[in-house]
Amino acid sequence: MSKNSSTATGTSVSSRILLDAVTKHYPGQSKPAVDGITLEIPAGKIVMLVGPSGCGKTTTLKMINRLIEPTEGRITLGDEDVTNIDGDQLRRRMGYVIQAGGLFPHMTVAANIAIVPKMLGWSKEKIKNRVDELLELVSLEPAMYRDRYPRELSGGQQQRVGVARALAADPPVLLMDEPFGAVDPITRQRLQDELLRIQEEVQKTIVFVTHDFDEAVKLGDWIVVFSEGAHIVQYDTPERILNEPASSFVEDFIGAGAGLKQLTLNRVRDVELAEAVTGSPGEMAQDVLARVKEAGDGHAVILDENRRPLSWPSRRQLSRLETIPATPDAAIPLVTQGSTLSDALDTMLVSSAGAALVTDRRRSFVGVITVEVVMEAITRSRKASAMANDNDSPVGTNTGTIEVQGGTT
Structure with missing residues (x-):
């Protein structure tokens, strides 16, 4: 070598x-x-x-x-x-x-x-x-x-x-x-x-x-x-x-x-997602709103025939509608199960929604990820880093499957 x-x-x-x-x-x-x-x-x-x-x-x-x-x-x-x-x-x-x-x-x-x-x-x-x-x-x-x-x-x-x-x-x-x-x-x-x-x-x-x-x-x-x-x-x-x-x-x-970068190592699929009230285009908006109120939620996820998210109207928006439109909203905060928690946080912050919709590989809706879930992951990451810093194992070596021999700095 x-x-x-x-x-x-x-x-x-x-x-x-x-x-x-x-x-x-x-x-x-x-x-x-x-x-x-x-x-x-x-x-x-x-x-x-x-x-x-x-x-x-x-x-x-x-x-x-x-x-x-x-x-x-x-x-x-x-x-x-x-x-x-x-x-x-x-x-x-x-x-x-x-x-x-x-x-x-x-x-x-x-x-x-x-x-x-x-x-x-x-x-x-x-x-x-x-x-x-x-x-x-x-x-x-x-x-x-x-x-x-x-x-x-x-x-x-x-x-x-x-x-x-x-x-x-x-x-x-x-x-x-x-x-x-x-x-x-x-x-x-x-x-x-x-x-x-x-x-x-x-x-x-x-x-x-x-x-x-x-x-x-x-x-x-x-x-x-x-x-x-x-x-x-x-x-x-x-x-x-x-x-x-x-x-x-x-x-x-x-x-x-570096602590926040640890979020890039964790995927959305690894955390618990919240459920959501869903609706379909053509439904009466008041019916969807009633389900939202009964669940104590603030929004409904409108899905197409393949369960792909079209929009995410709030209670106020639903109250102004007669029927649910089929028009897709390009601004919905969307992440996939394979997205990192860092990406999820960025998406939520840009949208100011405090949450994001999660889809699977086929873009079908699977749940909602919230800022609180990501913050819990950050707390766990900090605790893990603190424990690692207390470890007496040498830092900076390259062991395991890949081995660096004589690399220069």
């Missing part, structure tokens, strides 16, 4: 990635952009590459699919050395997602997704079926979106199509270069949730570059913290990095509010 190295135990040889003593040195620069990195990325996991600007994380990512050729070292996918594979052929075997989706503006959504399958010689029928399957996977109705052009999509929708395109040929590896950095915070949260939902289904090996440590904690099974030259300072689980930062460099990179 080189001086800048880390290893991880993967679950499938076919999609494990290994960078072995890889260096990238650009002409005219005194220091290499990436300096002898050895890094094993386990199969079927999300590995987040984080670090300050210019530390070499994007260069490292692009060397995996050889958009940037390494100066020295070896990169393998499974047991195959990628430097022995034609670059174009290699990139067809790896999905690649960048900011704003990187869609071709003159091509429809379907044509964008179909690019690699067409290169691989798939039949028209197989491509059509795959396009529709992927649009459903990223929660875009095929009949509504397949024939649209990128200019007709929102930023979040473009990013979803970018993910669908990257998955089109069912590659074992997905490379993501700050894919959600160009969208607003609420859309970003929803895209992150969508990626986690998709990963539950497809189990790809994902290498994800981000400058946002909160995003790394939320999405990553493992996090690599880089310093300049892509030197590995710590390669560990999000929990251990938050609880046992390997150095002052890592502590500084985590930043203030």
